[in-house]
Amino acid sequence: MPEPIVFYDIPRRVSMSEVNAWGPNTWKTRYTLNIKGIPYKTVWVEFADIEPISKKIGAAPTSTKPDGSPFYTCPFIYDPNTRIAVSDSVAIARYLDKTYPDTHPLVPKATAALQQAFLRAFEAEILPGKGELFALMMPQSHARLNERSQPYFRRTREAVLGQSLEEAAPRGSEKAKRLWEGVRSGFHAVAEWLKRAEDGGKELFFGGEGIVFADTVVAAFLTWIRLAFGEESEEWKGVLSWDGGRWGKFAEAFRKYEAVDAGSYYAEV
CATH class of the missing domain: 1.20.1050.10 (Glutathione S-transferase Yfyf (Class Pi); Chain A, domain 2)
Incomplete structure (x- = not known):
């Protein structure tokens, strides 16, 4: 059994009857992980922490800001089994398809x-x-x-x-x-x-x-x-x-x- 993927998501305020996940971009990755049945654990990241933690684990920026500097955003994952960090929901799906081929393929070639x-x-x-x-x-x-x-x-x-x-x-x-x-x-x-x-x-x-x-x-x-x-x-x-x-x-x-x-x-x- 592989170690759980670490999945970085943005939290929201919730009541006892609600779920913490909310954003469409991170839901793409949560659906990907759940459909594939790959074990994972969520780390909730407030907006101010996205850039420093991305840099810390080696998750690449997904675009650039108007001033040309790197722009970091969720979702991103860290796979402790391969020691690889991946940013962007599409790239994550492709990575998981390739790395865990026995799971349901979401981006067939x-x-x-x-x-x-x-x-x-x-x-x-x-x-x-x-x-x-x-x-x-x-x-x-x-x-x-x-x-x-x-x-x-x-x-x-x-x-x-x-x-x-x-x-x-x-x-x-x-x-x-x-x-x-x-x-x-x-x-x-x-x-x-x-x-x-x-x-x-x-x-x-x-x-x-x-x-x-x-x-x-x-x-x-x-x-x-x-x-x-x-x-x-x-x-x-x-x-x-x-x-x-x-x-x-x-x-x-x-x-x-x-x-x-x-x-x-x-x-x-």
Whole structure:
């Protein structure tokens, strides 16, 4: 039995009935690990600790800041069995496929290029220019973060939005309703891809009968919405009804892969 993978994720404030995990990018990796059944343990990292711990374990930056300096973000993992650190959810999935070939493959070689193209197309539809979904999700996500992470999150997200979080999408406002229509339109476009690619859109997953990494991306965004607004919210109930209930069925299929361990906080390890 291999030693558990160390998975670095960003925590949020939770009640006894909630899970700590919340962000779409880290949910991609959590789904990957859960689907593959690879043992892992979570280390919860506040935003201010992401860069120093990445450097400490040798996790590479995933992009650059406007000033050209390296930008570090979650998710990243450290594999004590190989002493390798890997950043970015796609790279992590590929690494785990290669290193643990007896587990469910999420990026089969024949699909790698197509899945990469899908990821870009999906985010272009769902997060166009950091548009509707970004505006809707940032206030909700900020409200659920631990206090230590909130100032960084507010500063960086408001810079992208060009307005305060409070102004971005007040719940129940006409502005929010228009933004949700934009998000619905994006998901509808993705549903249409499936209809053209498969037999009348009957297939639930993008890989046909089996889950591939592209599916975890869509599931991660849906889970982000559900956790941010709440299971009983009008917003989530609306999402469940889109495209004849397709996205509700899709989200439900991933429920069995939503295990979240208690983990430990970076300051404790």
